[in-house]
Amino acid sequence: MxxxxxxxxxxxxxxxxxxxxxxxxxxxxxxxxxxxxxxxxxxxxxxxxxxxxxxxxxxxxxxxxxxxxxxxxxxxxxxxxxxxxxxxxxxxxxxxxxxxxxxxxxxxxxxxxxxxxxxxxxxxxxxxxxxxxxxxxxxxxxxxxxxxxxxxxxxxxxxxxxxxxxxxxxxxxHPLARLLPLDHQVETGKQELGIAPEQAIIGLLPGSRSSEVAQVGGILLESAGQLLKQFPGLRFMIPAANEARLTQIKALVADQPQAIQQAVQVLEPDDRAMLSGNLGRRVMAASDIVMLASGTATLEALLLGRPMVVVGRVHWLTYLFVRWMIKIPWLSLPNILAGRRLVPELIQSQATVSNVVAEMKNLLSDPHFRLGPWQTQHVELERIHTRLKSENxxxxxxxxxxxxxxxxxxxxx
The missing domain is CATH 3.40.50.2000 (Glycogen Phosphorylase B;)
Incomplete structure (x- = not known):
């Protein structure tokens, strides 16, 4: 054996x-x-x-x-x-x-x-x-x-x-490169979560670790609040990776103004989600745009073909050490794989609410999320997915x- x-x-x-x-x-x-x-x-x-x-x-x-x-x-x-x-x-x-x-x-x-x-x-x-x-x-x-x-x-x-x-x-x-279809329709993802196809959804994924949520969660929620003022029809979804993150995320949401509390839905980790590990994936699949922490979730967003804004923050000493040692200009996997700045990545001092909102407004400029910057991202993400799926x-x-x-x-x- x-x-x-x-x-x-x-x-x-x-x-x-x-x-x-x-x-x-x-x-x-x-x-x-x-x-x-x-x-x-x-x-x-x-x-x-x-x-x-x-x-x-x-x-x-x-x-x-x-x-x-x-x-x-x-x-x-x-x-x-x-x-x-x-x-x-x-x-x-x-x-x-x-x-x-x-x-x-x-x-x-x-x-x-x-x-x-x-x-x-x-x-x-x-x-x-x-x-x-x-x-x-x-x-x-x-x-x-x-x-x-x-x-x-x-x-x-x-x-x-x-x-x-x-x-x-x-x-x-990555197993998901083989499992996920090249063109994963957002309408299908919304249907699986009981969301009307015309409802604009922004996925917020602050990460699965306590330190990630602490560093990035507040920025994502405050950015959502600013976007809601300009796009009142938006709704936001946050997956909680486990019970500990659920408690942490709910506390962050409770600190936000009433308007954003009402516009945000926190998805709780049930047995099915825990055993399949796909709660975050289901939220991304149902989202028109994703705002997420820098990390492996960006690869899943890429494979789902979702436009995204990547946000990263760590302890300042960690950042100084990494920045000094790093040999490439990008940190998020979509940009590394594309060999250029395909998706906005806002790291450390750039990870501010005003910068996140500016990048999101650029993606939200088309009311149907299907033209301009969105289409540029989507075509390249699908090309990378094809390469990851087929290369030997x-x-x-x-x-x-x-x-x-x-x-x-x-x-x-």
Whole structure:
């Protein structure tokens, strides 16, 4: 029986991890999965040893107060993985945590081999979702190569970067690129949520982490309030990723004027949404325009073909560090993939209510949201979706299983 360790650090990773578990179970239905995951991975059979929320951190300096706890979790996972003799460890996103965990597993195995311990057990290590090493802190590629046996890349250009540095990498794409249609009609999304097709909807997605919501949520809501004064027919929807974010978002909404409170609907995470991980996706699918935090949700908005305004804020020390190290002019995935400023991205000092409102008014200038700036975004987003869907995509499950000794794989089929 294959035993696989997996760790996801946030809800987008939970979605990817659940999809990978399903794919592996098609050929190895008896495989065991343990580590850290959210409701989707657990529903597919993962035994989660710690709550996923404990890893849902954002920014470099924001994690400093949590380092002792993170080290305890990492060391506890290493002990369990070795005791359970897992065949492979797959870190799903969360690279700052998962790459260190992979390196610790590698170091322990090396020490055991050096001491000629007979009970040493070889564990392969995989990083699913490359860190943005091609964008900043490029020197990390050396430590990545020393920590993992394989990198599963969501973006096609990442493989070339790793190949140049002799790191084994495979382009597997994003599962949603295959699942979502190229032309996802907003009317269909509205119908699924019981919204009249003529009702103009703006999706507000401040993120799934507490720190993201704290940094970005107020800006999005205040911007919504300003837009409502000029476009009184607008309505706004906010998905809450979990119960903790629901409480946090409702508190932010309660601080807004009465008019915006009445125009905003907060979608609560029910069992169906938690297990499918698609509450945010459903809101984006029903939205004419999306205002959202910079992060992986921008890729989902891209795949849905939704025009967007991206807003990003982190601790000022984190921003200074990242800005100093970064090698590319953009931070949001749509702009990185387009190679130009396709969607407005307002980062740090630019992330102000006045700037968000100005960008939104540019998109709202056409009453039907289908001409001018909207159409420019939409055509390019569909082109990128086509590329992500069709470019020599490999199976993530097959790439992982190919790492393992043939006798282990064959014995469990």
């Amino acid at each position: 294959l035993t696989i360790g997996m760790v996801a650090g946030e809800l987008s990773g939970d979605t990817l991890g659940a999809d990978l578990i399903r794919e592996i179970k098609k050929t190895h239905p008896d495989a065991r999965f343990l580590g850290i995951g959210g409701p989707q991975m657990q529903a597919e059979g993962l035994t989660s040893l710690y709550p996923l929320e404990r890893l849902s951190l954002f920014g470099l300096f924001e994690v400093l107060g949590r380092l002792p706890e993170l080290f305890r979790i990492r060391d506890g996972l290493v002990e369990t993985f070795e005791q359970e003799k897992i065949d492979v460890f797959i870190g799903v996103d969360a690279p700052d945590f998962n790459l260190r965990l992979s390196k610790k597993l590698k170091d322990r195995q090396q020490n055991a081999e050096n001491q000629n311990l007979s009970n040493s057990h070889l564990i392969k290590t995989v990083q699913y979702v490359s860190p943005s090493v091609w964008a900043w802190r490029q020197g990390r590629v050396v430590s990545i190569g020393a920590s993992v046996d394989l990198v599963l890349c969501l973006l096609p250009f990442e493989v070339d970067f790793y190949t140049k540095h002799d790191v084994h990498a495979v382009f597997v794409g 995509v490999s199976s993530a499950a097959e790439a992982v299983l190919a790492l393992l000794p043939k006798e282990r794989v064959d014995a469990t089929v």
